[in-house]
Amino acid sequence: MTDPSEKRPVVVIGAGPVGLAAAAHLTEAGLPALVLEAGAGAGAAVRTWAHVRLFSPWSQLVDPAAARLMAPTGWQDPPDDAYPTAADWATDYLQPLADALGDTVRFGTRVVGVSRRGRDRIVDAGRDTTPFVVHTRGTDGREDRIIARAVIDASGTWGGPNPLGADGLPALGETDAAGAISYRVPDLTDPAVRERYAGRHVVVAGSGHSALTALVALAELAAATPGTRISWLLRRGQTGAVFGGGAADELAARGVLGQRAQAAVQAGHITTVTGFRTDRLEPADGKWTLVADDGRRIEAVDQIVVVTGFRPDHGFLSEIRLGIDPTLQAPTALAPLIDPNVHSCGTVYPHGVAELTHPEPDFYLAGMKSYGRAPTFLALTGYEQVRSIVAALAGDTESAHRVELTLPETGVCGGSGVFDDPAATGGGCCAAPEPELIALPTLRP
Structure with a gap:
């Protein structure tokens, strides 16, 4: 008999660089995927800073699985040593990737909640075998429910800019101004x-x-x-x-x-x-x-x-058991590796599924959202994160824990604190x- 869970998709929240890379890795691994994006197109957040030129070259902005997926469509790698604008990144890479993924990507669909089917966060019984229910709302206001085997939240932090107020809350008069x-x-x-x-x-x-x-x-x-x-x-x-x-x-x-x-x-x-x-x-x-x-x-x-800087929105994850560091709002095991109060030179220890696992089985934060309030996230980091996560979901434990990533030295010493x-x-x-x-x-x- 076929296990019904094998037909349930892995839901990816966000059609940005890391979310689409996750879908490419899932597709390559033969796992059904569904990307849910609130915006009207791929890289909706990236397009809002279209005028900014990236300081990473194309060689560090293209996920390998994504490149393999797009190759049959005639897509070709941009010059490795060229520095695109955010508009170039969205137009020349993210949108073609979404097109290659086809119906795997669903636009105009905002995730408003994630839970276990029939269980709120306090119920233990059967939690590790019960599928997820992803609650969505379309641009027309219509609500829907999607049953998922696993969830990768790559929705980023772009919608949560930090305020001007020094205490982490808006300064008096900031709203008026x-x-x-x-x-x-x-x-x-x-x-x-x-x-x-x-x-x-x-x-x-x-x-x-x-x-x-x-x-x-x-x-x-x-x-x-x-x-x-x-x-x-x-x-x-x-x-x-x-x-x-x-x-x-x-x-x-x-x-x-x-x-x-x-x-x-x-x-x-x-x-x-x-x-x-x-x-x-x-x-x-x-x-x-x-x-x-x-x-x-x-x-x-x-x-x-x-x-x-920015901060993550965990509001729609209120029914998910997250393991979140109280300072950075990043996964508990990842936080010590990226804490700007401790690390002075921007080097990030290579990490993957082991550092991104939460008390909620098969739920992951990936991409910029996994960094919580920590700065200096690189696309390469997110691509390696989702490669490791997908390997774990595919049952390839050895590959999932073989994290091989060399990041360029930032030359930037610390943040605040x-x-x-x-x-x-x-x-x-x-x-x-x-x-x-x-x-x-x-x-x-």
């Missing part, structure tokens, strides 16, 4: 967006690669448009190695990004304010004043770009030269 705040890197090639920032006082909050990308673009705008001023807010007490490893970075484009941002600061296009933890925003004559928890004020602000302590940041493998900083109690027009 929504019209002046962007939580994404602005597309200054768009004339309407450019007009919003040109000749204005712009505050950028954040210290990661998105912040550096925004700073470089805005510095170019400031050089071309008189009256454009940029204030860069850092919560940490010093810049440390925020500009990355420069020439030591094994991802050359990422190293160049840090060097360009550092040059913009040194050229005087950007005023850097360290140790600024935003407590509230106050309206003032059509502009905004940012007030730190120590009372310092940045006045006459027109626009604010908040690029302080320990970096509030200057004594903890001295030297290191990738310390960058310290730029001249300006930290004024109040910045006026």
Whole structure:
């Protein structure tokens, strides 16, 4: 007799790079798959930052199983050493991959809940043999239920940007100032967006690669448009190695990004304010004043770009038994390997199904969502994650636990946490030269 579970699909949540790679590996392994995507097309989140050029080359952005799946369609690998924009990644890779997967991918379908059939999270009996029920809602509002053998949540964190408030919650007045705040890197090639920032006082909050990308673009705008001023807010007490490893970075484009941002600061296009933890925003004559928890004020602000990272949404997983680290909101076994409070140079120990397993059998977080609040996720990491997960689902235990992945050194030392302590940041493998900083109690027009 045929086991009915063999016909049930492995449901993959999200048709981004890692979700589609999971489907490609499942297809190659002969396992039925179903990708559920809330957006209208492949890489819906990627397309929202289409103007940004990636610092990873094509050689690190294409999953091997996906390439094999697309080969019969005539698709060809882009040049390994070229650096695509997010638009290129979506158009030239993700959409063709979704097309090759065909009916395996279902768009306009939002997952609103995941549970075990007939059991909430407190029921133990038969839990490991009972299939999942994935609750969905279409763009027309219609609800549906899908019975699944396993679930891989690769929905990412793009929908959960961190707020400006330093305590992890929106600062007082942040909601009121929504019209002046962007939580994404602005597309200054768009004339309407450019007009919003040109000749204005712009505050950028954040210290990661998105912040550096925004700073470089805005510095170019400031050089071309008189009256454009940029204030860069850092919560940490010093810049440390925020500009990355420069020439030591094994991802050359990422190293160049840090060097360009550092040059913009040194050229005087950007005023850097360290140790600024935003407590509230106050309206003032059509502009905004940012007030730190120590009372310092940045006045006459027109626009604010908040690029302080992202956080995962576990709300629709309330009936799933997750093993989540209380700090990073990443899988318990993975968190110590990626914790920016501990690891100073961005190297990630190769990991797979062993580190991604939860108390709920056959349920996995993959991709950026598996990192919780930790930064600096690479596509290569996600591709190896789903290769290992699918091998485990296919019963190939040896392959599942044979994780072979060499990641390029980031040259980026740490995130927040320990970096509030200057004594903890001295030297290191990738310390960058310290730029001249300006930290004024109040910045006026």
